[in-house]
Amino acid sequence: MNGSTPPTGAALYSLKAKRVWVAGHGGMVGSALVRRLQSENYEVLTVARQTLDLRDQAGTLAWMRKEKPQAVFLAAAKVGGIAANDTLPAEFLFDNLALETNIIDAARQSGVEKLLFLGSSCIYPKHAAQPISEDALLTGALEETNQWYAVAKIAGLKLAQAYRRQFACDFISAMPTNLYGPNDNFDLAASHVMPALIRKAHEAKVQGRNELIVWGTGTPKREFLHVDDCADALVHLMTHYSAEQHVNIGAGEDIAIATLAELIAAIVGFTGRVVFDTTKPDGTPRKLLDSSKLRALGWSPRIGLRDGIVSAYRWFLENRAAE
Secondary structure, eight states, X not given: OOOOOXXXXXXXXXXXXXXXXXXXXXXXXXXHHHHHHHTTTOEEEOOOTTTOOTTOHHHHHHHHHHHOOSEEEEOOOOOOOHHHHHHOHHHHHHHHHHHHHHHHHHHHHTTOSEEEEEOOGGGSOXXXXXXXXXXXXXXXXXXXXXXXXXXXXXXXHHHHHHHHHHHOOOEEEEEEOEEESTTOOOOTTTOOHHHHHHHHHHHHHHTTOSEEEEESOSOOEEEEEEHHHHHHHHHHHHHHOOOSSOEEEOOSOEEEHHHHHHHHXXXXXXXXXXXXXXXXXXXXXEEOBOOHHHHHTTXXXXXXXXXXXHHHHHHHHHHXXXX
């Protein structure tokens, strides 16, 4: 099962008539995957957190043996921004290690045909050469503020590789860039930069404030991909890719946080000043993925940044603004 990359457009695996489990269906990526799969009438399995704690090894194996998923998208994770990672390091490490280990091992034991493990671009070194290729993994020190989450994700990726080597499991991994869109986390204590800025700009507007406070210097650059594009890429990889090396999923361009803040302010309708709190950390200076491997498989994003932010803000207004 250590197969090579297929020619562009060639399908290796079909999801038709398969029982497809989206682990973590309630999250931003998981819910986008459910939407994407249901758009083609695939049979989608989900299980609520209240029904099954994925950190429970015996419970996870029992559920998978009972439900018999044939394909698994492992999108379940404990996620958060700089503040959450800094204050809850044990939870970010333990919870993610536990659930990914349980699901990957149970997938082998229950006869899952194919599994896709979803990582994060934070697995790469803090000062990796830009754009970051898949080969940059483990070539340097991690960003300190999210190292706990990164270590857990690296372990999940390596576990998928190990099971592929030792047990010939068709397990693959994908590393998306910064994602945003419907079902994002807009809690300022735990959110990433995009939803945090959308909420801050909205609240500054409705409260009549003349300043929008942004963490850091505004100089770091980040790449952003709409979660619906990510879901489409994950389905493409599930059906068109089978090899040991993980695959980056990115938009192909990045933007300075200062420029992003101005763009969000304009979309939200905030007309005051953007002010930078330089006592707060910047995080990694730049993080742009080299997604040429994915492009060679015949996939590219369709949702532009401005259109994506407009849709994300609309979703926020309809679902979270009153909180």
